[in-house]
Amino acid sequence: MVSRRNFFQAGAAVAAASVSRVALAALPEPVLRAGAQTAPPLLPPDGRPYRPVLTLNGWTLPWRMNAGVKEFHLVAEPVVREMSPGFNAHLWGYNGQSPGPTIEVVEGDRVRIFVTNRLPEHHAVHWHGQRLPNGMDGVAGLTQPSIPPGKTFVYEFEARRPGTFMYHPHADEMVQMAMGMYGLWITHPKARHPLIDEVDRDFCFLLNAFDIEPGSATPKVMTMLDFNLWAWNSRVFPGIDTLNVRQGDRVRIRVGNLTMTNHPIHLHGHEFTVTGTDGGPVPKSARWPEVTTDVAVGQMRQVEFIASEEGDWAFHCHKSHHTMNAMGHGVPTMIGVDHSGLAKKITKLIPDYMVMGERGMADMGEMEMPLPDNTAPMMTGQGPFGGVEMGGMFSVLKVRRDQKPGDYSDPGWFRHPPGTVAREWTGAPLPEPVKATAPAGDASVRARKPTDHSQH
Ligand SMILES: [Cu+2]
16 A cells, blocks of 8 residues: 555645545555456446446456545556466556456546556556546656656546546556556446447457467567467456356447457357447447457447347457467468378487377367466367367357346356257268369460560
């Protein structure tokens, strides 16, 4: 905790920012969280009512009401985040976790956020997408002095427009974001809004990426593109919780991208519409059905659909490399190459040598390979029918007829009605496939050199 004395010293730096002395008299206790399990939605204990979101493998930061102002306390600090069972990453985050907690407020709320910096370097928080006084925008050097280690700064503004937003550092941004610092910010509408429907389930998560060598725990912060862990809220499959809904629910999913590349987010079994971005609600006339929406860098997308189809529906980034965990990229393609003779020779020298990849790489999902102590297998996760062969940005939308309203718990695997699962054909043998016959005459392509006019 920051002592009152050095808190007041920090407060002096922002005295011009119209925060009353009474408000600064005491800090709200910072709330820290251990563990990466999804917390149930935080029902608002006071203030304007709203239907809370569910942050995948995350939580919402409790606030304190102080004379009509919602006060939050963020603590920027090094954290240990379990990215999947058995794999802990040494990251930077807020209040014990990466990402930081979700901040949920209501349109028109007066919001005061205390930010205590327990990082070894300076910090500043930018409130992405908010309309606010320029001096509250959180860009170190440009709109405020940076927050030195050990100090607490205070931000205060009105949450003017409803929507899906986020917060992230704007001081040594490349390093601090590569280390896992960011969080979601949801501003709920204060009344019925013509472009914002009430939903039964409201999920949110951030897309993030890390470059952590297998066997180590700290991200490499200089990596620009070649990340090896593609995460949702600093979790990778099979560590990402499923999205559990009741059949017929209207579902909203809010996604923000703070990686260095775009992510086409794809849902199976349903069509959705993009109903909002960090720019606000999308006009109804500008919405169209999709099953994949690309979330570009620094963007947020809010999609909605009716969960009409029962089952376990894959929900993932459509870049196939982003549904994999850490792997070596220097692996040659061995599909179709018979290197068994070579393997025998190598095994004489290196007894543990394994031949992989001549039939594709699916074997790797099941292979009992010795892994370094602290890493996530490249592609793993068991489903009811075997290995799922995925990692990274992958989860499952579970739609159930008997899921209780508001019950976000995991119902287990879907029990398919008899006769509705793809299966081996055991009926009458199928006729041999008919081969396309070559067209009559010479079908080869004749290449002719361009005439070289200089010879004539
Ligand atoms: Cu992706």
